[in-house]
Amino acid sequence: MTIYNFAAGPASLPPEILRQAQEELLDWRGTGLSVMEMPFTSAPFKQIMEEAVSSLRDLLNIPWNYHVLLMQGGAYGQFSIVPMNLLRGKKSADYLVSGHWSRRAADEAKKYCKTNIVAEAKANNLEALRDESSWKKNPDAAYFHLTTNETADGVQLQNLPDTGDVPIIADVTSDFLTAPLGVSKFGALYASAQKNVAPSGLTIVIIREDLLNGAMPITPTVFNYQRLAENTSKVNTLPTWSIYMAGLMFQWVMKEGGLSVMGERSQKKAEMLYSVIDEHDFYTCPVDQDFRSQTNTCFILPTKRLEKEFLTKAEEKGLVNLRGHGAIGGIRASLYNGVSLEAVETLADFMISFAKAKHKPKTSSKLEAAV
Numbered sequence: 001m002t003i004y005n006f007a008a009g010p011a012s013l014p015p016e017i018l019r020q021a022q023e024e025l026l027d028w029r030g031t032g033l034s035v036m037e038m039p040f041t042s043a044p045f046k047q048i049m050e051e052a053v054s055s056l057r058d059l060l061n062i063p064w065n066y067h068v069l070l071m072q073g074g075a076y077g078q079f080s081i082v083p084m085n086l087l088r089g090k091k092s093a094d095y096l097v098s099g100h101w102s103r104r105a106a107d108e109a110k111k112y113c114k115t116n117i118v119a120e121a122k123a124n125n126l127e128a129l130r131d132e133s134s135w136k137k138n139p140d141a142a143y144f145h146l147t148t149n150e151t152a153d154g155v156q157l158q159n160l161p162d163t164g165d166v167p168i169i170a171d172v173t174s175d176f177l178t179a180p181l182g183v184s185k186f187g188a189l190y191a192s193a194q195k196n197v198a199p200s201g202l203t204i205v206i207i208r209e210d211l212l213n214g215a216m217p218i219t220p221t222v223f224n225y226q227r228l229a230e231n232t233s234k235v236n237t238l239p240t241w242s243i244y245m246a247g248l249m250f251q252w253v254m255k256e257g258g259l260s261v262m263g264e265r266s267q268k269k270a271e272m273l274y275s276v277i278d279e280h281d282f283y284t285c286p287v288d289q290d291f292r293s294q295t296n297t298c299f300i301l302p303t304k305r306l307e308k309e310f311l312t313k314a315e316e317k318g319l320v321n322l323r324g325h326g327a328i329g330g331i332r333a334s335l336y337n338g339v340s341l342e343a344v345e346t347l348a349d350f351m352i353s354f355a356k357a358k359h360k361p362k363t364s365s366k367l368e369a370a371v
C-alpha cells in the first residue's frame with residue numbers, strides 16, 4: 001500500500017532526493033566517505049555546503065547584501081536569538097500575533113525586551129489581522145516580527161504590513177520555498193528545515209548585512225549572527241546531514257521549475273482540499289477564506305468521535321499523520337513541497353467518500369429504513 005504522509009514536520013520529502021541520499025549514503029562522490037562521517041571543516045563537506053548555499057541564493061534570488069546563516073536550535077531557538085541579536089540597543093520590538101507560533105515568539109521575546117503586540121488574532125477570529133490601520137505599531141521598535149504561515153492554525157498572511165523603517169523579521173518556517181518570496185522586503189527571515197527543506201536539525205537564517213552587528217553581550221557565540229556571518233556559519237559543528245539534504249532539496253526545487261512552479265502546485269493542492277471542505281457541510285474550516293493557509297489545511301468534523309474515526313479510516317487507506325496540532329485539535333493536512341498532487345487527490349477522494357458514508361441526510365435514512 002502506498003503511504004501518503006501529511007505530517008506537519010518532520011515532513012514528507014520528495015522520493016527522488018531520498019533515493020539520491022540512499023545511493024550516496026556509503027560513498028559521497030567517490031570520497032569513500034558517507035556525508036555523516038565527514039568533518040564539517042573538510043573539503044568535501046565545504047563543497048556540499050557551498051553548493052547548497054549557492055543553490056538557495058539562486059532559488060530565492062538573494063541580494064548580495066544578505067547573508068545566509070546555517071544554524072541549530074530550530075525556529076523556537078530563533079524566538080530568543082532574534083531579540084538577542086536584533087534589539088541593537090533598543091528596548092522594544094513589535095510582534096504581530098496571528099496564531100500559535102507567533103504567540104510563542106512574542107512570549108519568548110519578553111525575556112529580552114518589551115514586546116508590543118500590534119494586533120492579536122483570537123481563536124477563530126482573525127478580524128484584528130485585517131485592519132492594519134488599527135494596529136498599534138511603534139515607529140521606534142527595533143524590529144517588527146511576524147509569522148508568514150501559522151502551521152498549527154492554518155492561517156497564512158497574504159500581505160506584508162507597511163512598517164516604514166522598522167525591519168520586518170519573519171518566521172517563514174512552514175511556507176518557505178512553497179512560493180516566490182521577495183527577500184529584500186525583510187530585514188531577516190528564518191526557517192527550521194524540517195517542514196519544507198530537509199530533516200530536522202538545521203535552521204536557515206537570511207539576514208541583511210546592516211543588521212548584523214548589534215548582538216547583546218550575553219548572546220551565546222554559536223547564536224551570534226555576526227560571528228556566524230564572519231565564519232560562513234562554521235562557529236561550531238554544523239548539522240551536516242541536514243545541510244546535505246537541504247542541498248538536494250534546493251536542486252530538486254530548481255529542477256522542478258523553481259518557486260513559481262512550487263507556488264502553482266501549492267495553490268492547486270490547497271484548493272483541492274478547501275473545495276471538498278466547502279462543498280460538504282460535514283467539514284468545517286475555521287479559517288476565513290482570505291487567510292487560509294496553502295501549506296497547512298486545518299478542518300474539523302461534527303464531533304470528536306467522527307474525527308477519531310476519520311483518522312483511523314484514513315490511516316487504513318495509507319493517509320497518515322493527519323491529526324491536528326495538540327494545542328488546536330481537529331484535522332490538519334500539511335501540503336509541503338514533498339507532498340505530491342497524487343497524495344492530495346487521494347485524500348480529497350477519501351474525504352468525499354467518508355462524508356458520504358457518515359453524513360446521510362435524514363430523508364435518505366428514512367427512505368432506507370422504509371426499503
Ligand SMILES: *Cc1c(COP(=O)(O)O)cnc(C)c1O
Nearest residue numbers: 074075076077101151173174192
Ligand atoms: C514548526 C514551527 C516552529 C518550531 O520549529 P522548531 O524547529 O521545532 O523549533 C516555529 N514556527 C513555525 C511557523 C513552525 O512551523
